[in-house]
Amino acid sequence: MSRENGFPEACRQAEQLNALLVVMNIGADELDITDLNTLVTLAIDLAGGSSCWLMEEQRRREGKDVA
Numbered sequence: 001m002s003r004e005n006g007f008p009e010a011c012r013q014a015e016q017l018n019a020l021l022v023v024m025n026i027g028a029d030e031l032d033i034t035d036l037n038t039l040v041t042l043a044i045d046l047a048g049g050s051s052c053w054l055m056e057e058q059r060r061r062e063g064k065d066v067a
Helices: 003-029 035-061
Strands: none
Touching: 003 035
16 A cells, blocks of 8 residues: 555545444344354555554554564
8 A cells, every 4th residue: 555545545444444344233133153253364465554554553653663
């Protein structure tokens, strides 16, 4: 994720992750293990991109630029 579009993308991913987790919480009793595994994998993918960008941005702002 580039710095220029990183913040909007991280926000979008965080919003999608929030929506996904709300749906998972509401429908948890009706999900089979395959669906649950798929949704957890999607949640991990969404969390990974935004959290990596946020950590890189924090390091950059603290003067520990990471290229």
